[in-house]
Structure formats: structure tokens, C-alpha cells
Amino acid sequence: MRMHQAKRSEYIGLERNTKEGSKPILRELKRNMIAYAFISPWFIGFLVFIIGPMLASLYFSFTQYDMLSKPSWIGLDNYVKMLTDDKRFITALKVTFTFVFVSVPLKLAFALLIAMLFNVDRRGVSVYRTLYYVPSILGGSVAVAVMWKQLFGSKGAVNALLGIVGIKGTSWVASPDFALWTLILLVIWQFGSPMLIFLAGLKQIPHELYEASKMDGAGAWMRFFRVTLPMLTPIIFFNLVMQTIGGFMTFTQSFLITAGGPLDTTLFYAVYLYETAFTHFQMGYASAMAWVLLIIVALFTGLIFKSAASWVHYESEGGK
Structure with missing residues (x-):
């Protein structure tokens, strides 16, 4: 009888400890469910508006699809055509590479x-x-693009200023020799965002480094190359990555100012992709172009990250 009561007491104690031990787990699970409920709108939007369209685009890239009829599977034909039988695709690549490598x-x-x-x-x-x-x-x-087109037009303010000094200008945005450079100039004019990031980085450089370099006899140029640039390399790295990605996806300037012309000299990749999809209704081919652009951007971003080990210096790593 005593043994039975002891076992019963032990069972009740074990059951009580189990219930008490499960309460923190239940509270933690409840907190997690609340957190999941708060992030669910973003997660659902991510699946519906990003992952879903990406997977659909990947499927369409292997099809012939005009948005009016059912897509028909053609395998790798879009990619083969792109690389072997589409001269405008090669032109768009050359123009985009030139734009990125010069403007950034x-x-x-x-x-x-x-x-x-x-x-x-x-x-x-x-x-x-x-x-x-x-x-x-x-x-x-759109307003700035239209303004820029007017500024560099045949009767724009740029030619008016040149006329004062006796230089007869041309329609810069309509000239095959200068149209791309006007767009590059516009992008350079949009320097405000990287400027603020550089400014934040400059303010984090300790003044003691400049004072020590002055005591060692370093001039302004020496301080810039030996102190400022090494300390700013993480900021330069960040800006380089962001501006390179943005450069490959540039669309508005070319589409509104030159429409890819004249003679395709400003045919950016994104403009040609848009034209293929929504002017010629070759959605399957445009989807293939989009995935090629994703691969190109990923490759160049990867190369920048790979090279960072040799030129980006972090203070936590002792300057190495």
C-alpha cells in the first residue's frame, strides 16, 4: 500500500513537472506564432509577387509565348537565338557594358x-x-528626362551657351556620336546618393590619422592615398556594387530621351528587353533575356566580391 502511494506521488510529481516544463515552450511557440502573423503579409507578398513571377518567367523563357495564346515549349531555342542570331541583343550588351564601365x-x-x-x-x-x-x-x-532632352536638343540651353562663344552645336541626343555620352552625363549628375554615403564614411575616419601623417611630413595627396582611400574602401566597395547593379538595369533615361536611338547607340539592355516584351509581344524571348541579365549581374557582382579581398581594408582586420 505504501509502495503504491509512493509510486502515485512520483507519477503526480512527474506529471506536474512535465506540465510546468511545457509552459515555457507553449509561451515561446505563442510568441513565435504572433511574430509569424506579423511577417506573413510580407512573406505572402514575397511568394506571390517575387518568387512566383520569377518561376513563371523561368518557365516562359523556354517557351514561345505572346501573351495572347498558350505558351508552347521550345526548349533552349530562345537562348540559342539570343547568342547566335540576334544582332540587336549583342548591340544592347555592348552599349550597356560601355555605359556601366564608363558611368559608374x-x-x-x-x-x-x-x-x-x-x-x-x-x-x-x-x-x-x-x-x-x-x-x-x-x-x-519623367520630368527630368524630358528636361534633359530639351537641354541637349538642337535648340536647347547647351547649344545656346555654346553659341555665345561662337560654337555651333548639334542635337546631342540625336547624334550617334554623342547620344550615349549625354545619358552618361545625366547619370553622373545623379551623384547625390553615393555622395552622402561617402560623406558618412569620411566623418568616421579618425582625425588622429591625419595628424600623425602630417607629423610624418605627408602632403595632401599622400594623405588622400595613404589614409583617406584605404579607410574608405568598404564604402567604395558598397557603392561600387550598388551602382554596378543599378547601371545594368538603367532604363528610364534611354527610353524617354533617345528611345534606344539613334541607330541603336543608346539601346540599353533593359530597353531592348522592354521593347521585345511589350512592343513585339515576344514574352518568352524577353523572359530569356531577363534571366541572362540576372546571370550577367550576378557574375559581375561576384567578381567584385571576389576582388574585395585584395583591396578592401577593414579596421577590425588590422588593415588587412
Whole structure:
């Protein structure tokens, strides 16, 4: 009888400990469910509006699809045609590569120059920083694109200024020799975003480093190359990645200002993709182009990350 009561007491104690031990687990599960409920709108949107369209685009890239009839499976024909039988695709690649490799370094160099000029404690400098940031907010808009087209047109303000000094200008946006450069100039003009990031990085550089370099006899150029640039390499790396990705996806400037012309000299990849999909209704071929662009961007981003080990210096790594 006593043994039976002891076993019963032991069972009740075990059951009580089990219930008490399960309460924290239930509370944690309840908290997690609440968190999942809050993030569910984003997660559902991510699946429906990003993952879903990406998978659909991947399927359409292997089909012939005009959005009006059912897609028909053609395998790798779109990719083969793209690489072997589409001269405009090759032209779009060349134009886009030229645009990215020229505009990104120039934009970053100009942004760094302006950031260094604004890295001073003077009255009213915050107003100038704001004013110089405005083009980055408006630079991709329709209004600015139209304005830029007017500025560099045959009767625009640029030619009016050149006429004052006796130079007869041309329609810069309609000239095969200059149209791409006008778009590059527009992108460089949108330097505000990387400028602010560079400015934030400059303010994090300890003044002691500059004072020590001055004591060692380093001039302004030496301080720039031996102190400023090494300390800014993580910021340069970030801006380089972001601007390179953005450069490959540039669309608005070419589409609104030159429409890919003249003679396809400003036929950016994104413009040709849009034209293929929504002008010629070759959605299957356009989907294949989109995936090729994704691969190109991923490759160049990967190369930048791969090269970072040799030129990006982090303070936590002791400058290595």
C-alpha cells in the first residue's frame, strides 16, 4: 500500500513537472506564432509577387509565348537565338557594358570629390548637401528626362551657351556620336546618393590619422592615398556594387530621351528587353533575356566580391 502511494506521488510529481516544463515552450511557440502573423503579409507578398513571377518567367523563357495564346515549349531555342542570331541583343550588351564601365567609375569619383568638399564644418554647408542630393531624387523621373532632352536638343540651353562663344552645336541626343555620352552625363549628375554615403564614411575616419601623417611630413595627396582611400574602401566597395547593379538595369533615361536611338547607340539592355516584351509581344524571348541579365549581374557582382579581398581594408582586420 505504501509502495503504491509512493509510486502515485512520483507519477503526480512527474506529471506536474512535465506540465510546468511545457509552459515555457507553449509561451515561446505563442510568441513565435504572433511574430509569424506579423511577417506573413510580407512573406505572402514575397511568394506571390517575387518568387512566383520569377518561376513563371523561368518557365516562359523556354517557351514561345505572346501573351495572347498558350505558351508552347521550345526548349533552349530562345537562348540559342539570343547568342547566335540576334544582332540587336549583342548591340544592347555592348552599349550597356560601355555605359556601366564608363558611368559608374566617373559617378563614384565625382561623388567622392563633392563629399570631400562638403566634409567641413562651415555655416550653411548642410543646405548645399541637400541641394546636391536633389538630382538623385529627381534624376530618374519623367520630368527630368524630358528636361534633359530639351537641354541637349538642337535648340536647347547647351547649344545656346555654346553659341555665345561662337560654337555651333548639334542635337546631342540625336547624334550617334554623342547620344550615349549625354545619358552618361545625366547619370553622373545623379551623384547625390553615393555622395552622402561617402560623406558618412569620411566623418568616421579618425582625425588622429591625419595628424600623425602630417607629423610624418605627408602632403595632401599622400594623405588622400595613404589614409583617406584605404579607410574608405568598404564604402567604395558598397557603392561600387550598388551602382554596378543599378547601371545594368538603367532604363528610364534611354527610353524617354533617345528611345534606344539613334541607330541603336543608346539601346540599353533593359530597353531592348522592354521593347521585345511589350512592343513585339515576344514574352518568352524577353523572359530569356531577363534571366541572362540576372546571370550577367550576378557574375559581375561576384567578381567584385571576389576582388574585395585584395583591396578592401577593414579596421577590425588590422588593415588587412
